[in-house]
Amino acid sequence: MDKIKVTAVSYLNTKPLLYGILNSEIADQIDLHLDIPSVCAKKLNSGEADLGLIPVAAIPELANPEIISSFCIGTNGSVKTVCIYGQCPIEEMESIYLDFHSRTSVELTRLLLRDYWKLNPELIPASPGYIDQIKDKKGGLVIGDRTIGLDQKYPFVYDLGETWKAHTGLPFVFAAWVSNRPLPESFINGFNEAMKKGVMAIPELILIIPEQEFDLEHYFTHNISYELDMKKRESLTIFLNSITGGVLPETTKNSLVC
Known part of the structure; x- marks a missing residue:
């Protein structure tokens, strides 16, 4: 089976998610590339990638977007970065x-x-x-x-x-895991397990990431909020409606439904 091409952001806030991928049972199924957010979106839109951690503002531009993970890069207040x-x-x-x-x-x-x-x-x-x-x-x-x-x-x-x-009064979602084509259910399940594993490994990651100019534990556990819950989905819908003038493609609306 061909590897699934994945593009992800290389920022500090993605370290737990990347750790989960690289230490998961599906690691050998993934061809992973690290890019800045705008390049992640371009690669997914062009078909260079099958799955990407992309800026959510790019979702309406995709022909068949699907948010495949219950994890994201979000915040419930101060994001700091x-x-x-x-x-x-x-x-x-x-x-x-x-x-x-x-x-x-x-x-x-x-x-x-x-x-x-x-x-x-x-x-x-x-x-x-x-x-x-x-x-x-x-x-x-x-x-x-x-x-x-x-x-x-x-x-x-x-x-x-x-x-x-x-x-x-709502949290915010900056980036989500979005695919541009149907992916195997077994892969999606394994991917979400990898995300969960990465977030749970934050205490270990803090010990091995080079010292930063701020409290890394507070950043990972308070500034960044990784779970894509119902409040974040509500916020994401409001945001995308606002930036598109309320004219969201049906495919985008469908992608926002759990």
């Missing part, structure tokens, strides 16, 4: 650079600026090296491991997970 940074309050920012790594965080920024903060700064698609341009009245959305240490550098930090919770 998806933030807008600046040297001035967000109300005074004239422009905001948008991280090029993930469309979900960009769409979430647009939504919160419009519906929560009621602000309309210029939004600038960022390119590599843009973090150095976050100064004066220019803010910047930064995601993933590049956020580490930035909360000491910038006096104003706006956590998008925390802001979404304030706006909706």
